[in-house]
Amino acid sequence: MNAASFIPALTRGAVALVGTLIVGLIAVLAAGLDPVTTLQAIIDGAVGTPYAIRQSLTEAVPVTLTALGVAVAFRAGLFNLGGEGQIYIGALGAVGTALLFPELPSVLLIPFALAVGTFGGLVWGAIAGVLRAKLRLSEIITTIMLNFIAFWIVSYLVHGPLKDPGGSGYPLTREITTSAQLPVFGDLVPSGAVLMLVAAFCVWLLLERTSTGIRIKGSGSSASASRFAGVSMSRVTILVMAVAGALAGLGGAVSLQGDQHQLGDFFSPGWGFDAVAVALIGRGTATGTFITGVAVGALRSGIQSAQGTAEVPSSIAQILLAAAVLFVIVGNAEGAGQMVRRSWSRTRGLASD
Amino acid sequence: MTDIFDIVTSATLYAAAIRLALPIFLAALGETFAERSGLVNVGLEGMMLMGAFGAVLGSDVTGSALAGVAIGLLFALLVAAVQGFVAINLGGDQIVCGIALNIGALGVTAFLVRAIWEGGNAPQVPGFSAFHFPILADAPFLGVAIFQQSIFVYVAFLLALISWWALMKTGWGLRMRGCGEDPLACESLGIPVKRLRWQAMLICGGCAGLGGVFLALGELLTFSDGMSGGRGFIALAVVIIARWSPMLAIPSALLFGAVEAFALRVQSSDLNVPPELMLALPYVATIVVYAIVVGRSNPPAALGRTYVRQ
Numbered sequence: 001m002n003a004a005s006f007i008p009a010l011t012r013g014a015v016a017l018v019g020t021l022i023v024g025l026i027a028v029l030a031a032g033l034d035p036v037t038t039l040q041a042i043i044d045g046a047v048g049t050p051y052a053i054r055q056s057l058t059e060a061v062p063v064t065l066t067a068l069g070v071a072v073a074f075r076a077g078l079f080n081l082g083g084e085g086q087i088y089i090g091a092l093g094a095v096g097t098a099l100l101f102p103e104l105p106s107v108l109l110i111p112f113a114l115a116v117g118t119f120g121g122l123v124w125g126a127i128a129g130v131l132r133a134k135l136r137l138s139e140i141i142t143t144i145m146l147n148f149i150a151f152w153i154v155s156y157l158v159h160g161p162l163k164d165p166g167g168s169g170y171p172l173t174r175e176i177t178t179s180a181q182l183p184v185f186g187d188l189v190p191s192g193a194v195l196m197l198v199a200a201f202c203v204w205l206l207l208e209r210t211s212t213g214i215r216i217k218g219s220g221s222s223a224s225a226s227r228f229a230g231v232s233m234s235r236v237t238i239l240v241m242a243v244a245g246a247l248a249g250l251g252g253a254v255s256l257q258g259d260q261h262q263l264g265d266f267f268s269p270g271w272g273f274d275a276v277a278v279a280l281i282g283r284g285t286a287t288g289t290f291i292t293g294v295a296v297g298a299l300r301s302g303i304q305s306a307q308g309t310a311e312v313p314s315s316i317a318q319i320l321l322a323a324a325v326l327f328v329i330v331g332n333a334e335g336a337g338q339m340v341r342r343s344w345s346r347t348r349g350l351a352s353d
Numbered sequence: 354m355t356d357i358f359d360i361v362t363s364a365t366l367y368a369a370a371i372r373l374a375l376p377i378f379l380a381a382l383g384e385t386f387a388e389r390s391g392l393v394n395v396g397l398e399g400m401m402l403m404g405a406f407g408a409v410l411g412s413d414v415t416g417s418a419l420a421g422v423a424i425g426l427l428f429a430l431l432v433a434a435v436q437g438f439v440a441i442n443l444g445g446d447q448i449v450c451g452i453a454l455n456i457g458a459l460g461v462t463a464f465l466v467r468a469i470w471e472g473g474n475a476p477q478v479p480g481f482s483a484f485h486f487p488i489l490a491d492a493p494f495l496g497v498a499i500f501q502q503s504i505f506v507y508v509a510f511l512l513a514l515i516s517w518w519a520l521m522k523t524g525w526g527l528r529m530r531g532c533g534e535d536p537l538a539c540e541s542l543g544i545p546v547k548r549l550r551w552q553a554m555l556i557c558g559g560c561a562g563l564g565g566v567f568l569a570l571g572e573l574l575t576f577s578d579g580m581s582g583g584r585g586f587i588a589l590a591v592v593i594i595a596r597w598s599p600m601l602a603i604p605s606a607l608l609f610g611a612v613e614a615f616a617l618r619v620q621s622s623d624l625n626v627p628p629e630l631m632l633a634l635p636y637v638a639t640i641v642v643y644a645i646v647v648g649r650s651n652p653p654a655a656l657g658r659t660y661v662r663q
């Protein structure tokens with residue numbers, strides 16, 4: 001049954017947006033803030049100056065890259081909740097490479113470190129894929145466990161073997177050399193943002209223009225039909241989880257080489273979970289996920305800079321994301337459609353079906 | 354000089370194992386009801402977190418740990434109500450809803466902690482101390498291991514017995530399990546699928562919430578962001594490992610409690626093991642045990658499928 005036909009898509013989107021804004025308004029009022037100045041501060045902080053735009057893009061990159069991976073998995077009917085761990089492993093690969101080969105020229109070192117980070121994420125994602133395909137372990141559980149395992153491995157390394165001996169005592173690695181750092185174009189566009197755009201295009205190509213994309217979407221919408229058509233489900237499962245992990249790993253590597261330059265315990269502020277919400281709000285499409293991801297990056301960055309002026313708690317972003325996802329599910333739900341139809345026919349004086 | 358042998362033979366290790374297994378067990382017990390009725394509830398983590406937060410808030414405001422329990426349960430039931438409404442009444446995607454609620458609970462609790470308490474940190478609050486069984490508490494080994502636990506431990510054990518009886522030995526339990534196997538057939542027999550699933554979801558919220566309450570009032574006596582630490586997800590694995598049985602959930606949860614207790618003991622001993630790697634152990638154990646057991650599991654047939662009466 002096509003649940004989407006119950007309520008027109010545009011109406012659903014509008015209702016979800018208005019609902020989310022109302023939740024945000026409640027949160028802002030509950031925090032004792034003035035809604036108008038808060039919104040103004042967030043918008044200023046997100047896009048008010050060239051620097052703000054650059055910060056927003058920087059913040060959007062890891063979330064969007066990870067979300068694109070979540071979207072690919074989602075289209076295959078899989079939930080990649082492991083973005084957080086894949087980001088950490090990706091950043092670990094990048095920082096390790098950059099610290100091992102500091103004397104390499106930039107043209108080699110930058111892509112090399114990015115590639116190692118991406119590969120690390122790929123492996124971390126593929127583990128969950130293999131466990132699902134070969135042993136039928138739910139990826140919902142294994143990806144969460146792999147998050148914690150990745151986090152504690154990184155934590156061990158930055159407290160111990162990789163800790164900067166000349167540092168201030170904080171559990172952080174040494175900073176990578178400038179030869180490994182991603183450039184910023186014209187002081188405005190971080191190169192990570194370009195990578196993010198390219199990745200979104202590649203995901204769009206994969207899903208919409210390749211036979212692999214058809215297999216991915218087919219296995220998500222009807223597993224039995226796909227199997228009947230000769231699609232190897234386990235191959236699709238491992239592939240999409242590896243792709244998801246690779247994109248998140250790239251996100252971690254880009255944030256490391258383009259922004260933070262060193263790895264520590266608190267490298268990711270929860271991008272992996274933001275990414276899940278972003279992909280779900282974007283309905284698993286490349287375009288929807290890309291737009292939502294950039295918007296969430298701007299929101300996060302806006303809130304961050306507004307924290308200085310209006311004390312806006314960063315947890316508001318999480319609340320907004322959760323609310324938006326809930327509104328999207330409700331909009332797509334079969335039962336919700338029935339309810340709307342019933343009340344429609346009632347108001348028109350017709351018998352309900 | 355401590356060595357592994359000393360650690361695994363000490364009564365305090367087993368006491369810690371039971372204590373650490375408790376929140377996982379309670380959440381798994383609740384999830385067993387939900388899944389037996391056909392609902393997948395990935396929002397366990399969020400329910401535990403809200404339970405823990407509500408417990409600390411209630412205990413701080415009223416100064417009574419018992420009121421903390423009530424408020425904690427209320428907060429967790431709130432999450433269960435949203436999950437129930439979306440999953441049962443609207444027929445929305447159960448897994449996505451659970452994921453959203455987990456993210457939402459993380460955000461809401463972090464938000465409220467900063468909004469309510471000065472300095473943005475939850476205070477130390479009155480909690481529950483250990484309950485010493487007369488005579489039995491002084492027994493060698495078992496006294497320390499079992500009979501000096503928090504009152505929650507004994508309550509949880511009773512809950513397990515009651516749940517087993519209710520789910521497996523009563524008509525109500527049979528009907529509830531029927532909803533998880535074939536809701537349409539149940540409906541045609543006049544069994545109120547919606548109502549039974551709502552009961553299961555609220556029981557689930559209550560149990561998971563109680564797990565969170567214990568984490569807060571029996572263990573830490575305060576709230577910290579994300580303090581449920583993935584236990585809601587370990588509980589999801591425990592349900593499968595226990596093959597959807599309330600009684601088997603006890604040894605399954607204990608296994609994880611034991612791993613965590615062992616990891617903590619090794620960490621605080623003079624064995625030269627990096628503490629961070631020990632902290633990863635419960636999560637590794639979850640995957641390993643899950644992988645060993647899952648091949649023989651047989652979930653309820655209608656688990657997680659949307660069912661809306663036409």
